Amino acid sequence: MIDKFSLEQSHLFRQPLEQIKQADEPGICDIAKGFLPREGGRWQDIPGDGKWLPNPDFIPKKDNVLEQTWAELLAKYKIDGIEFKEGDPDFSPVVKERVEIDNFTTDRSKNFAQADEKLAEKLGITPREVKEMRQKEGYTWHECKDCKTMELVPKEIHNNIPHTGGISEAKKSNS
Secondary structure, eight states, X not given: OOOHHHHHHHHHHHHHHHHHHHOOSTTHHHHHHSOOOOSSEEESSBTTBSEEEEOTTOOOOTTOTXXXXXXXXXXXXXXXXXXXXXXXXXXXXXXXXXXXXSSOOSOHHHHHHHHHHHHHHHHTSOHHHHHHHXXXXXXXXXXXXXXXXXXXXXXXXXXXXXXXXXXXXXXXXXX
């Protein structure tokens, strides 16, 4: 089945990308090449530097165990989309906890373990309890591009918004 919303809104994707290609501002073309949402919604402004507004009728596939539409998920978290600045998503409206880790790596499991440990210290519980709570409540860690900040966010939002994060940055600096 063809998504009517995508067909009607397809012109919104072409025009901003052309504007990006013509922009004189250094680095703006890199945003267009990044891993950004492109289907199942629309950009309010320039892709990667504005708000991504998911199609309210679309049912995101990843970690959406109740098969809720974007309208239901956005209402649940009291948001209307996800802001991006210079290709970086701002999940702060849905962040449950935020910690900083000391030894950021390109290994996601090591970063998650460090974040679980930091949050455990903050809450006075064990890292295992943090991990179990994350999994039970449907949260994941978002690795921020500063390669130290870890944000605890709902999986059903985070995992359905294409983006690059801290691991991509760490890989760039290691190459």
